[in-house]
Amino acid sequence: MDFERLAVTTAQQGFTDRTDPFGLFAEWMKDAEKSEPNDPNAMSLATVDEEGLPNARMVLLKDFDEKGFVFYTNYESQKGQEIQATMKAALLWHWKSLRRQVRVRGIVEKVTDAEADAYFNSRPRDSRIGAWASAQSRPLEGRFALEAAVAMYAARYAIGSVPRPPYWSGFRILPLSIEFWHDRPFRLHDRVVFRRENQSAGWAKAKLYP
Numbered sequence: 001m002d003f004e005r006l007a008v009t010t011a012q013q014g015f016t017d018r019t020d021p022f023g024l025f026a027e028w029m030k031d032a033e034k035s036e037p038n039d040p041n042a043m044s045l046a047t048v049d050e051e052g053l054p055n056a057r058m059v060l061l062k063d064f065d066e067k068g069f070v071f072y073t074n075y076e077s078q079k080g081q082e083i084q085a086t087m088k089a090a091l092l093w094h095w096k097s098l099r100r101q102v103r104v105r106g107i108v109e110k111v112t113d114a115e116a117d118a119y120f121n122s123r124p125r126d127s128r129i130g131a132w133a134s135a136q137s138r139p140l141e142g143r144f145a146l147e148a149a150v151a152m153y154a155a156r157y158a159i160g161s162v163p164r165p166p167y168w169s170g171f172r173i174l175p176l177s178i179e180f181w182h183d184r185p186f187r188l189h190d191r192v193v194f195r196r197e198n199q200s201a202g203w204a205k206a207k208l209y210p
Contacts, residue, residue, distance in 0.1 A: 016207060021178040021194040022066045028100060028180070029064075035097040045071070046090040047082035055082060061093075062119060062170070067199075069104060070111060072119055072170040077136035080167075083108050089173050099183030104175045107199075111170035120164040128162035129153050174199050184210070 018024045032040035041061040048054050057079060063070040069091060073080050083089055091104040120128060133149035140146060157163075179193040191208035 015180065015182065016190050016192045018192075019203075019205065021175075021180075021203060022064075024180060025064070025102060025178065028095070028098070028102065031098055032093075032095045032100075036095055037097075040095065042093075043069075043071075044092040044094075045079060046092070047079055047088075048086065049082055050085065055079070068106070068109075068172040068174040070115075070170050070172045072111075072116070072168070074131070074134070074136040074165075075167045075169060079137075083171055089171070091173060101179075101181040103177075103179040103181070104173060105177045106173045106175040108171050108173055111172055113169075116169040117164055119170065120168065121161070125162060128164075129157065131168045132157075132162070132165055179208075 015024060029040065039060065042058050043061050044056050045059045046054055046056045055078065059071045059073065059079075061069055062072055075081075075084065087108045089106070089108050091102075093100075093102045095101070120131070123131075129150060132153040133146065176198070177193060177195045179191060182190040184190055187210060189210040191210060192205060193208055194203040194205050196203050
């Protein structure tokens with residue numbers, strides 16, 4: 001048994017007493033940025049298809065505040081179509097270096113055109129070209145077809161700025177529940193969940209058995 005892990009710090013013990021889920025998430029994300037070797041903002045996004053069969057994939061969190069969590073994608077992709085069909089989604093962060101997880105479930109809204117334009121224009125030029133070239137989630141005849149599409153759009157937008165494709169934008173997950181999980185010895189983990197009925201309601205907090 002790893003008895004060293006019994007020496008849990010006061011800060012780790014105290015997270016279950018917090019009342020602000022967004023403030024706690026911000027602190028955990030800041031910790032992850034210091035300890036995770038790659039992409040601390042990587043999160044699993046779960047959706048369901050028209051038959052209710054779940055799909056999950058990794059995406060990158062690009063912004064968050066007390067309203068919700070934002071990521072960007074091709075709206076014509078599988079995840080884009082599945083989200084638009086239900087306007088519901090779930091997220092999961094797992095920071096292995098910290099032995100922490102955060103789970104979010106909620107409804108979804110589209111970001112504004114201004115938000116999408118601002119983020120798209122912050123991306124490297126080659127990534128903006130790639131957004132035009134990739135018919136995301138659809139069958140690809142071969143790598144050459146993708147490279148040919150990249151070359152075509154690179155030539156089309158060789159001069160001036162690269163505009164945002166009309167089908168490329170962002171989603172904001174508006175959480176109805178946020179669960180924080182921290183590893184503890186002997187699998188007696190700490191779990192705290194914040195829930196609310198809608199976006200204007202206050203949070204109710206509960207501690208959960210591991």
